[in-house]
Amino acid sequence: MKKKIVFIAGLLLGVMVSNEILAQESTGKYGSDSITCIQNNSLYYEFYKQWKKSDYKNESWKDALPSWRWVFLNCPKSTINIYLHGEKIMKQLIKMESDKAIRDKYIDTLMMGYDQRIQYFGKEGYALGKKGVDLYKLRPSSYEESYNILKKSVEMQGNKSKGPTLIYYFRSAEKMVKTEKAEKSILLDIYDQSSDIIDYNIKNAKNEKSLKSWENIKGNLELSIEPYANCEDLISIYSPKFENTPNDIELLKKITKKLDKRNCTKSELFFEATENLHKAQPTANSAELMGKMYIKKENYTKAAEYLKESIELCEDDNEKADAHFLLANIYFQLKQYATARTHCYQAVKLRPNNGKPYILIGDMYVATAKSCGNNDLTKTVAYWVAVDKYKKAKSVDSSVAESANTKIKTYSQYFPATETIFFYDLKKGDSYKVECWINETTTVRTSD
Structure with a gap:
């Protein structure tokens, strides 16, 4: 046991000392002792390959450990494999260790490995994502630190963020809310931010495996937000903010987007926020929201006016298609069937793989079948x-x-x-x- 503690203490001390020396001295890729560095790199890698070949089931990692440790401490710039392989080795040590104090030391070393990887090999956003996820999984009590790490990762990576990063970003924020270290509204912000990233990756998936993976991530996130995103919650969160700054454009965009997404469009808050947003900054989206609002109020004539305005302002074909389909539904309600059908055909012209307009045309034919004979x-x-x-x-x-x-x-x-x-x-x-x-x-x- 003492040997293990000494080993870890030495490892951590060595990392700190080594970093200080490397920061002060202009050494090459292989450090001050390039021959020993190359030898230890080769030695640990041979054992690591044996471990990998066994599907990480044999104990060759133990033989790799001393040489890997030397490389990690003395020539940290030599190859990124130090960190790729070191991550596996340290996680194995963590998995095998039952002593909490020693296990915590191993976790600290794993975290240092991510920092050192960023220092010498860049890709900070990606590495922070892995670091934040591992910290949350291995040391759940550090959820606040995980949250800050993952927040930075997502901000840096954007659409390149990995699925697990998004999931644990939400989970760490959820713990922040439960321990009253953050407002519930951050969960909604993270949900929206993550949803946009997920939708982008679903749309641009290169193969079936990737598509299914992102769809699973989306399902996970939808289940996670459910307890926090009912209409009552959203209205209670955003009503005071709206009352304080009813003309704040960014707040109005946030309120209308969130309430629309959760189908909370019958609320007075949605009505007032949408109206203020459209007055201050008329866009295709705000006009469409006004149209939806009047649909809920069953004022179809007024709704049609706003949806036509939305189409005129809109530059995106998919959004135009949505507006045409909404118009088709309105004219169906008004029993102006020919006009409704025209908008259905406009919708499929803009988005040919959408079957809903054809369904609506069929429904109109059914609705008028007897009166047409x-x-x-x-x-x-x-x-x-x-x-x-x-x-x-x-x-x-x-x-x-x-x-x-x-x-x-x-x-x-x-x-x-x-x-x-x-x-x-x-x-x-x-x-x-x-x-x-x-x-x-x-x-x-x-x-x-």
Whole structure:
């Protein structure tokens, strides 16, 4: 036991002394004793390779340790492998150690390793992410230090941040809130910041494995924020801030974004913040939010005005598509079906892989089927074109397939019977033009 304590104390002392010497002396890559450095590098690496080859199950790491320690202390600039391999070695020591005091020394050394890696090999943001995650996992009581490390990492890395960094950034902040060292609002800020990073990586995933990994991270974060992001919480957090500075642009953006994201758009706070934001700084987004707000109030005419303004101001095709789809829903409510369909087609023109507009067109055909006919046949033909749209929806967008299939099954039962089409001199497979406002050509089918 004494030997272990002496070893650790010597290691830590050696690191501090070595750093001071290296800071003062202009030594080369391999330090003042390059031959011994190269020899020890080679020696520890041979044992490390044996350990790695065993899938880190044999005890070759113990043989690697003395030589690795020498390199770590005496030629820390020689290769980044000192830190990559040292991380594994130190974590193995931590895992094997039952004495808390000694284990803490090992954790300190691991943290020093990250600092030394940054000092000599850069990539500070990335290394800080690993350091913060490991500190939180290995020493949960240091959550405040972990939070500050991870905060800096995410600020530096942005969209290059790793998934675990984002998860433990939130968890460390959560502990800060629970111990009353931070306000609950920081969790919402971190959630928004992390969500943007996650969405970017999902959108730009290079392979299926990466995509699934980021989707899992997203799911984890969504579960984590759930207890803190209900409408009541959000309103209680932001109402006092809004009352103090009702015209603060950044605060207004934050309030409207958060309330909209959590579907808290019926609140008076959302109404007032959105209105103030649009007056002060009219943008496509603020106009869209005004539109959504009036939709909630069922003032569809006013909502349509703002959504048209949003489309005029907007430069992003996806956002334009969203606004067109909202407009389509509004005109559906107003029973202006042809106008609603026009906006659906505008939406799919801007975002061809979106099936929801086709679903809505199908729903409008269903809603007007009987009013568009005057006999047994013409009161049912609209179901043909409705099903056509549902099939189109699932062909371009797998996310709506379940809904589309349900509707196809339901409304196929409303097709005319074989007897009915025979009476009107039609047969299966014939081309047929559906009149009324629909004005589309389809194929004759039967329900039996």
